[in-house]
Amino acid sequence: MKIKRVRIENFCCLRSLDVSFDSITSLIGPTGVGKSTVLRALDWFFNGEKGGILSEEDVHSAAETKRIRVEVEFDGLTASDRSMLGHYAPDGLDTLSIWRTWEDGEDRITGKALAYPPFERIREGGGSREKTAAYKALRDQDPALGLPAVRSWDAAEAEMRS
Structure with a gap:
């Protein structure tokens, strides 16, 4: 390796x-x-x-x-x-x-x-604003994930880690 x-x-x-x-x-x-x-x-x-x-x-x-x-x-x-x-x-x-x-x-x-592949695609995005928008889009597209609403990238990252 x-x-x-x-x-x-x-x-x-x-x-x-x-x-x-x-x-x-x-x-x-x-x-x-x-x-x-x-x-x-x-x-x-x-x-x-x-x-x-x-x-x-x-x-x-x-x-x-x-x-x-x-x-x-x-x-x-x-x-x-x-x-x-x-x-x-x-x-x-x-x-x-x-x-x-x-x-x-x-x-x-x-x-x-x-790692969950949709979360990794979000993490690989541009800046904080773009990543937060991608998190919100995933939340809207797949309600079964139970992702809570967030106001910042830090909050979105914390939710994806949990």
């Missing part, structure tokens, strides 16, 4: 970053652009608090929410990888995304294998 892609949101100096990885990937740039922050985000993703306890000071200063998110997409999963990852990586899956979020002191890990 190898890292294929990393997405980092609201972590220190990185408001939004999407990096694709190859067999060998170098992070090159001047001092202060976030190279070490990418590595620190990955350390937190893999090691949790052992990689350093997060606080509100680690949230990007211009973030709309107090949430940090680091998503890692893995590729080339073997049977052994799937066995180790359990329900996160069902049989037949070659690529897997797992993300770690920190919000208001709460740290949680989620895998894409457990």
Whole structure:
């Protein structure tokens, strides 16, 4: 298994970053652009608090929410990888995304294998306004889901997580 892609949101100096990885990937740039922050985000993703306890000071200063998110997409999963990852990586899956979020002191890990596809399409949308509109459209289209009315993207995200 190898890292294929990393997405980092609201972590220190990185408001939004999407990096694709190859067999060998170098992070090159001047001092202060976030190279070490990418590595620190990955350390937190893999090691949790052992990689350093997060606080509100680690949230990007211009973030709309107090949430940090680091998503890692893995590729080339073997049977052994799937066995180790359990329900996160069902049989037949070659690529897997797992993300770690920190919000208001709460740290949680989620895998894409457990995600509801319509919710993922909403999360992949544009900005907060567009995502909130997509949530409301899904709520109207499928009342059987029992989704409550919301006024913000944060509230919609919380409802989809629950």
